[in-house]
Amino acid sequence: MTTTSVNPTTLPADVAALRRLDPGLMERLRHEALTIPQDWVVEYGDYQNGGWHTLSLLNDSGDPRDVTIRDCPQPQPTALLERMPAVQELIAELGVRVMWARLARLDAGAFLWEHRDYGELTTAERHRLHVPLVTNSSAYLVLGGTKVHMSVGRVWRLTPTSPHGVCNRFGPSRIHLIIDCYADDTFTSLNHAEAPEPGDAEPLPEPEQAQIDEAVATATGLAELGYDHAAETTLLELFYQQAMPEGLAYDLISGMYDTLHRDDDAQRWKAKKNVMLGRA
Secondary structure: OOOOOOOOOOOOOOEEEEEOOOOOHHHHHHHHHHHOOOOOOOHHHHHHEEEEEEEEEEEEEOOOOOOOOOOOOEEOOOOOHHHHHHHHHHHHOOOOOEEEEEEEEOOOOEEEEEHHHHOOOOOOOOOEEEEEEEOOOOEEEEEEOOOOOOOEEEEEEEEEOEEEEEEEEOOOEEEEEEEEOOOOHHHHHHHHOOOOOOOOOOOOOOOOOOOHHHHHHHHHHHHOOOHHHHHHHHHHHHHOOOOOOOHHHHHHHHHHHHOOOOHHHHHHHHHHHHHHOOOO
């Protein structure tokens, strides 16, 4: 019997699967991520539905609960990092010039809405590395009309200045080590893409107007009943289901409120779109 191989979907240019990590080190990293962090912080509330939590490992204050990202050319270890020797080993092994390092936990049912990052920082060239420590197949990144499952066992590179969003539909919690680093020769040496594993990437279907119209009608009905949050979430989640043009989910929400003659809400979502996509 002939076995047919499955070719993985090509990744968008703004995300790449980089080097593989030692399995023994990965197991120690996973153990630390599951047993040591406590008192996770919910930050960037406007960017999520409440299920994204972080703790800092390297920052400019040494406080693990200081999680608002800033330019930081000379970060110092937090008390949390001092308790995680495997994470220390990996960061030293990568050798990149770290700006900020943190753990990020995305719980079941959580979404980070479509957004761009780094807009509030200086124009220095920087990059983001992800090291998945605990994940599941329903946790994925959406970027460039493609859903990307960052699988465990390797370093991933993300260009977060492109519009992207993240979800964890069914759980269990996804935990990533995220390292924001400045461009240097070490990063250049690391930044060599390899082929993703089958199942790591899947193109989202092109949006169908009938489906969008149905979602808008459902959301409008919810808003008329006073369930604004449910209405907005119905439209925001379209970004994770279809290859939506940039910002369309936000336009649908402001358009819904225009239809309902709720001008203040419509203007609020138009302004939020500009903030989320770095246009403010």
